[in-house]
Amino acid sequence: MSTLAKRLTVLIVGAGGREHALAAGIADSPSCARLIVAPGNAGTPGERWPIAVTEVAAVRARCRAEGVDLVVIGPEAALAAGLTDALLADGVAVFGPTAQLARLETSKSHARAVAAELGIPGPRWASFTPAQAGPAREWLMAHAGPVVVKQSGLAGGKGVVLPDGQAAALSAVTDALAVGEVVLEERLTGPECSLIAVCDGRTSVSLPIAADHKRLGEGDSGPNTGGMGAYAPVDLIAELGLQPADLHAQFIEPVVTHLAHSGRGYVGALYAGLILTPEGPRLLEFNCRLGDPEAQVLLPLLDADLLTLLHSCAVGRLNPASVRFRPGYACGVVLAAPGYPTAGHPGLRLALPDPLPTATLIRHSGTECIDGEIVGLGGRMLTCVGLGSTLAAARAAAYEAVDRCAPPAAEVRRDIGWRAAARAVRSYAAAGVDIAEGDRAVSLIAEHLAQRSGTGVLRGIGAFGGAVDVAFLQRFDHPVLVASTDGVGSKVELAAAAGRLDGIGADLVHHCVNDVLAQGARPLFFLDYLAADRIVADQVAAVVAGIAVACAAVGCALIGGETAEMPGVYAPGRLDVAGTIVGVVERSALLPRADIAAGDVLLGLAANGAHTNGYTYLRRLFDWLPLTAAPPPLDGPLIDALLLPHRCYLPVLEPALQTGCVKALVHVTGGGLPGNLPRVLPPGLGARVDLGSWPLPPLFTLVHEVTALDPVELHRTLNMGIGMVAIVGPDDLPAVTAAIDEPSYLIGEVTAGAGVVLA
Ligand code: GLY
Helix, strand or coil: CCCCCCCEEEEEEECCHHHHHHHHHHHCCCCEEEEEEEECCCCCCCEECCCCCCCHHHHHHHHHHHCCCEEEECCHHHHHCCHHHHHHHCCCEEECCCCCCCHHHHCHHHHHHHHHHCCCCCCCEEEECHHHHHHHHHHHHHCCCCEEEEECCCCCCCCEECCCHHHHHHHHHHHHHHHCCEEEEECCCCCEEEEEEEEEECCEEECCCEEECCEEECCCEEEECCCCEEEECCCHHHHCCCCHHHHHHHHHHHHHHHHCCCCCCEEEEEEEEEEEECCEEEEEEEECCCCCCHHHHHHHHECCCHHHHHHHHHCCCCCHHHCCECCCEEEEEEEECCCCCCCCCCCCEECCCCCCCCCEEEEECCEEEECCEEEECCCEEEEEEEEECCHHHHHHHHHHHHHHHCCCCCEECCCCCHHHHHHHCCCCCCCCCCHHHHHHHHHHHHHHHCCCCCCCEEECCCCCCCEECCHHHHHCCCEEEEEEEEECCCHHHHHHHCCCHHHHHHHHHHHHHHHHHCCCCEEEEEEEEEEECCCCHHHHHHHHHHHHHHHHHCCCEEEEEEEEECECCECCCCEEEEEEEEEEEEHHHCCCCCCCCCCCEEEEEECCCCCCCCHHHHHHHCCCCCCCCCCCCCCCCHHHHHCCCCCCCHHHHHHHHHCCCEEEEEECCCCHHHHHHHHCCCCCEEEEECCCCCCCCHHHHHHHHHCCCCHHHHHHHCCCCEEEEEEECHHHHHHHHHHCCCCEEEEEEEEECCEEEEC
């Protein structure tokens, strides 16, 4: 759009965020010689005239005195007061309709009558004067569904009631009739949007479609306000198969054409509030101005000179082809005073970021500069606007500005645009959950489990819960169930990164079997849990197959499990596994026994490697070493040593338990020997562990060589080669050792006095 032949003196009437947005756009125009805002606010550029928007005579006199060329009227109150008419009489160009045409906003019954005459789709409606209370009640009684009760005249945004039920509706009608004419409407449901056009009396062009958030509370709850935030454009329009041009043709053009024959026609902004019902878009209301906060998000999207555009409307020469908009989105978040919209306490000091975060704008509403500080006057104070190539980016920018300037007490909605975000998720897969891949995982698991369900399993994988027939427990004198839940820690991440998840199932099952074994119990059944940011069926199948094989090897039934896909909870590429085991033990064989005494010996059994503990440390320790490296004394790649599965001690210890001489078993997990020995020792007893009394496996020799941890911390972090300890009386040592079909190590003894000493 070309610039104007003459540079203009421009007055903007109003004091809100909309007027700040208008002033900011006009101030940028090379055609603006002088900019005045009446009364303006602490943020508006240009001069300020301290004149209220309804002081028609004062505005008119000053415009005449100071040679104002163009007046842009923001609020409806100035239109209703006849400001346009007065200025037109003086030959001033005005962007804003006459009071007569502004009746589209100032009289809701008039607007409905015009819309009905023009065939513009809307709800069923009727209007009633205060003398028609009886017919109004009859209309209500005859109307089956929910209604909207509107004061026909201007009510400062407080004239619309959505009553719950007929009694509330009757009372709302009585209240509204006490004020003046009322309009009763069928209540429509659907998302709402704002279609705003600029008009020159005959021609009009719509801005991108915007959506505002009128309610105070998040999730569109609580009382109505002037608007707590807005965004544009609204992608939902296209998703519903609607075209902005069609909406313009349906809701704006008929009105502009109809009014073209009345004097200068409709000049200014015409705002159609629409509701997108399942039956199609319907008119909720007309406003005769730009919306607030819609203007704050729409005007930054304009890719044309704002002053030239508004002037062309005011003088009847709008060229729609010259009105272009930038691609991208704008999102505006309103900061209102505490207590808004009811009380709206004034006096809140506002510290604005300087410079502003990138891609943000701040528009002032009720602010003043007092003693060099910006102070909120009680209502809406600021709109933080973010711009971006996506709505998400625009929103993020807006909230960055909000976070930099919102006082804690301010009323701020954190959810602006939430419905658009919700609609952007077109499928569960788009939310990051791939049901098809989940189903593939389940079928792969089913294949692996087909032959491995275990004896006594009545309901297994796929049922709502596992069911196991435990009639055999009748053979026990006094069965005790022992249960444990555990995971494999960050070893799983190492395994996933190496693409070697097949050993993780054994890690998990063996860890859990050892935990119940430490209480003398044999495993009965097992349930697993695998969670990931994204389900990869082959990964799940690898883990679950490992679990199934490990369970089967120890006669433990795998009766159920859960696979959870949780993008956003787990970081990309991360997964975790856990399992729950239930075992059984004869009560008389429950470990640890109470007769542990000083002098009992600690008989250590070798670990395979680090088992499932200390991996967060090990990963840091070897951070710079490629996992394929084979540093001496390892005889193969480091990753092989790190991924050796957790040992299962059940087969090797079963004969030892049958001797009846084992007083306790200590599964050396997180906390190592110093952390786990005390778990079985009676109060007042401790242990001495003789370091060097067992051979260090190569991995731990390497660790020992490079670690900076002191011995106590090292043995607390890693098992250091001992994965299970049996506590036995010294006299029983030969019998127990003989029952263990592998080397075992006398690694220390139980001592008087609490604590574990590494000697
Ligand atoms: N944002 C709604 C309005 O300006 O009326």
